[in-house]
Amino acid sequence: xxxxxxxxxxxxxxxxxxxxxxxRLNGNDPNWVPPLRQEEYAKINPKKNGWFSHxxxxxxxxxxxxxxxGRISAHLxxxxxxxxxxxxxxxxxxxxxxFEAEDQNxxxxxxxxxxxxxxxxxxxxxxxxxxxxxxxxxxxxVKGYDxxxxxxxxxxx
Numbered sequence: 741x742x743x744x745x746x747x748x749x750x751x752x753x754x755x756x757x758x759x760x761x762x763x764r765l766n767g768n769d770p771n772w773v774p775p776l777r778q779e780e781y782a783k784i785n786p787k788k789n790g791w792f793s794h795x796x797x798x799x800x801x802x803x804x805x806x807x808x809x810g811r812i813s814a815h816l817x818x819x820x821x822x823x824x825x826x827x828x829x830x831x832x833x834x835x836x837x838x839f840e841a842e843d844q845n846x847x848x849x850x851x852x853x854x855x856x857x858x859x860x861x862x863x864x865x866x867x868x869x870x871x872x873x874x875x876x877x878x879x880x881x882v883k884g885y886d887x888x889x890x891x892x893x894x895x896x897x
Contacts, residue, residue, distance in 0.1 A: 742805035744845055746853045749799035755784070757801050757808040762840045764808075783872065784813075784838075791873050794818045798857050799838070802846045810841035814854035815872060816861060834863035837871035 749758050759780050766772040784799065786792035795817050802810035814836050820829040836854035841847035855866045870876070 744802060744804045744809070744849055746800055746802050746849050749801055754801060755781070755799075757803075758784070758799050758811045758838075761801070761808045761811050765840050765842060783876070789872075791817075795872070796861070797872070800850060800853050800857075802841065802850050804842075804846070809843070810846040810850050811838060812836055812840075812850040812854045813838040813872065814857040816858075816863070817873065829867075832862070832864035834858035834861060834866055835870045835872075836866055836868035837876070839869040839871075 747754075749755055759777060762780075763774060763777075766774070782788040784797075795815055797813055797815040799813050800811065801808050802812075814834065816834050817829075820833065820835075821831055823829040825831070836851065836858070839847075839850065841850055851868075854868070858866050
């Protein structure tokens with residue numbers, strides 16, 4: 741098997757790979773409702789998404805054999821860091837999301853990479869998957885693959 745590499749999204753080509761991998765991995769699922777590409781690009785663009793005014797984000801892609809096989813975001817919501825711990829957020833809690841992986845090896849490597857990034861930022865907890873803010877897709881589908889998702893709910897194969 742070709743080796744797996746995880747790297748940060750830096751260029752426009754990386755951004756395209758980050759967005760497009762979800763369409764490739766889920767495109768054959770009849771119950772998957774593809775998000776609008778324009779909205780996906782806007783979601784990760786600090787100039788178009790006001791959430792970035794109080795957030796720090798690093799996007800990562802997983803590649804194997806010249807093909808993108810996964811993606812993940814690691815992020816801090818500076819407002820959530822100020823919340824009381826009993827609200828579920830608070831000091832030391834970072835997030836990961838926008839998660840897609842072709843296989844278990846890619847999934848593990850992506851989550852480990854996101855957790856490492858959060859740890860370097862001083863976080864002691866990694867909450868996920870939560871795709872950027874609480875107003876985006878939370879969670880991960882573990883059963884119910886034979887049904888279309890409801891609004892703002894994740895649907896993965």
